[in-house]
Amino acid sequence: QKEVEQNSGPLSVPEGAIASLNCTYSDRGSQSFFWYRQYSGKSPELIMFIYSNGDKEDGRFTAQLNKASQYVSLLIRDSQPSDSATYLCAGRDDKIIFGKGTRLHILP
Amino acid sequence: GAVVSQHPSRVICKSGTSVKIECRSLDFQATTMFWYRQFPKQSLMLMATSNEGSKATYEQGVEKDKFLINHASLTLSTLTVTSAHPEDSSFYICSASGAIRGYGYTFGSGTRLTVV
Numbered sequence: 536q537k538e539v540e541q542n543s544g545p546l547s548v549p550e551g552a553i554a555s556l557n558c559t560y561s562d563r564g565s566q567s568f569f570w571y572r573q574y575s576g577k578s579p580e581l582i583m584f585i586y587s588n589g590d591k592e593d594g595r596f597t598a599q600l601n602k603a604s605q606y607v608s609l610l611i612r613d614s615q616p617s618d619s620a621t622y623l624c625a626g627r628d629d630k631i632i633f634g635k636g637t638r639l640h641i642l643p
Numbered sequence: 644g645a646v647v648s649q650h651p652s653r654v655i656c657k658s659g660t661s662v663k664i665e666c667r668s669l670d671f672q673a674t675t676m677f678w679y680r681q682f683p684k685q686s687l688m689l690m691a692t693s694n695e696g697s698k699a700t701y702e703q704g705v706e707k708d709k710f711l712i713n714h715a716s717l718t719l720s721t722l723t724v725t726s727a728h729p730e731d732s733s734f735y736i737c738s739a740s741g742a743i744r745g746y747g748y749t750f751g752s753g754t755r756l757t758v759v
Contacts, residue, residue, distance in 0.1 A: 567747075569747045569748075571750075576734075576755075577752070577753065578649075578736045578750040578751060578752055578753040579687070579736075579750050580750070581747050581748070581749065581750075584747050623686075623687070625747075625748075627747075630692070631740075631747070631748055633686070633687055633689075634686075635686035636686055
């Protein structure tokens with residue numbers, strides 16, 4: 536069974552701090568990984584994808600991938616209240632497998 | 644790029660009636676589309692994978708005769724909830740994959756179905 540595991544949270548982070556979201560996956564065949572943000576009552580929105588080991592930065596977001604450890608993370612710098620949402624990690628082999636999501640709450 | 648349009652955004656129907664939800668890829672061709680259901684405060688649940696020109700593949704526990712999926716073109720997939728009951732009330736979301744953004748899935752805006 537291919538799985539993507541995330542801590543459900545909630546993860547509470549003070550405004551302006553760095554939020555760190557983590558994810559592990561079981562399928563070594565997964566080639567690419569994605570982070571989605573989902574606000575309550577809305578559909579998920581793709582914010583980052585990564586397929587090479589190391590870091591990938593886009594604005595305040597940095598995705599990190601370690602294929603040897605089967606570990607993906609998302610860092611959000613200078614956290615804002617508007618970053619409060621559920622973050623879904625996903626891995627892709629022949630299809631995309633989603634984790635159950637981590638609820639992030641940015642404290643004003 | 645990679646815009647997926649879903650319609651309607653909200654629908655209320657009477658128990659026993661059928662409801663059709665449309666999912667369109669606006670600026671790319673989607674040979675495969677996916678239908679998810681999400682209950683409040685729960686995670687996404689994949690219902691079925693829709694392939695253009697062929698039968699949909701349903702996940703275990705999803706009734707194919709109740710949730711009819713049609714993917715007649717490279718830009719349109721439809722989900723029909725037949726003989727809807729109150730327990731079918733949920734947030735239904737489609738997604739599509741194209742050769743952009745790392746082949747990630749782009750989601751439609753979702754349809755809030757309420758069966759009364």
